[in-house]
Amino acid sequence: MxxxxxxxxxxxxxxxxxxxxxxxxxxxxxxxxxxxxxxxxxxxxxxxxxxxxxxxxxxxxxxxxxGAYFQPIRTETIDTVLSDDTLIEWAQVQPGSSLVGGTLAETRLRQELGVSVVAVQRGEETITNPGPETRIEPDDTLVVLGSQTACRRLDDLVAGDTDDEDGR
Missing domain, CATH: 2.40.128 (Lipocalin)
Incomplete structure (x- = not known):
C-alpha cells in the first residue's frame, strides 16, 4: 500500500x-x-x-x-477461544473432502480427532446438536468444539487433505 x-x-x-x-x-x-x-x-x-x-x-x-476499542483475533477460520487449548471453530466442508457423504458416526471425528460437532450449518438451516446419523454434505459448515491441534487437523480434512489410511 x-x-x-x-x-x-x-x-x-x-x-x-x-x-x-x-x-x-x-x-x-x-x-x-x-x-x-x-x-x-x-x-x-x-x-x-x-x-x-x-x-x-x-x-x-x-x-x-x-483498534484501540477492539482488537480482532487474526485467524484463517472463524473460531472462539474458550481456554488456553479449547476453542469453538466453524469449518466449511469442501466438495472434495473425504468427509462428504459420511455420517458423523462414520467419520469418527470425536474418536479420531477429538472434536465434537455441536451444530451443522447447511445453507439457511442450522442443525443443532446433530445426531450420529447426520450426513455431511458439501459446503456444510461444521461447528465444532475441540483443542487447537484437533481443530487444525479438522481443517485439513474439510479441505480434502488427509493423512489417515482410510481417508477419514
Whole structure:
C-alpha cells in the first residue's frame, strides 16, 4: 500500500491511499480540522466526494479503525477461544473432502480427532446438536468444539487433505 502526501497551501494536507485495485482513497485534512474523504476510481480520474467529518468525529473514528476499542483475533477460520487449548471453530466442508457423504458416526471425528460437532450449518438451516446419523454434505459448515491441534487437523480434512489410511 502506497500513501501519497501533498501540501495544499492555505487549505491543509492531502493524502492519497492506493487501494487493492486502481482506486485511491483521498483524504483532505483542512487547517480547521475538518476532513473530506473522496474516492478516485483511477489515478487519472476525478475524485468523487464520499463524505465530510469534523475533527472530533475523525479522531473518534480513527481510534476505532486503529483498534484501540477492539482488537480482532487474526485467524484463517472463524473460531472462539474458550481456554488456553479449547476453542469453538466453524469449518466449511469442501466438495472434495473425504468427509462428504459420511455420517458423523462414520467419520469418527470425536474418536479420531477429538472434536465434537455441536451444530451443522447447511445453507439457511442450522442443525443443532446433530445426531450420529447426520450426513455431511458439501459446503456444510461444521461447528465444532475441540483443542487447537484437533481443530487444525479438522481443517485439513474439510479441505480434502488427509493423512489417515482410510481417508477419514
Amino acid at each position: 502506497t500513501v501519497y502526501e501533498a501540501d495544499l497551501p492555505g487549505v491543509g494536507k492531502k493524502f492519497e491511499v492506493e487501494l487493492d485495485d486502481e482506486r485511491r482513497l483521498v483524504i483532505v485534512i483542512h487547517n480547521t480540522g475538518r476532513r473530506e474523504l473522496f474516492v478516485r476510481e483511477s489515478p487519472d480520474a476525478d475524485a468523487e466526494k464520499l463524505f465530510e467529518v469534523s475533527d472530533r468525529l475523525a479522531r473518534q473514528v480513527g481510534t476505532i479503525l486503529e
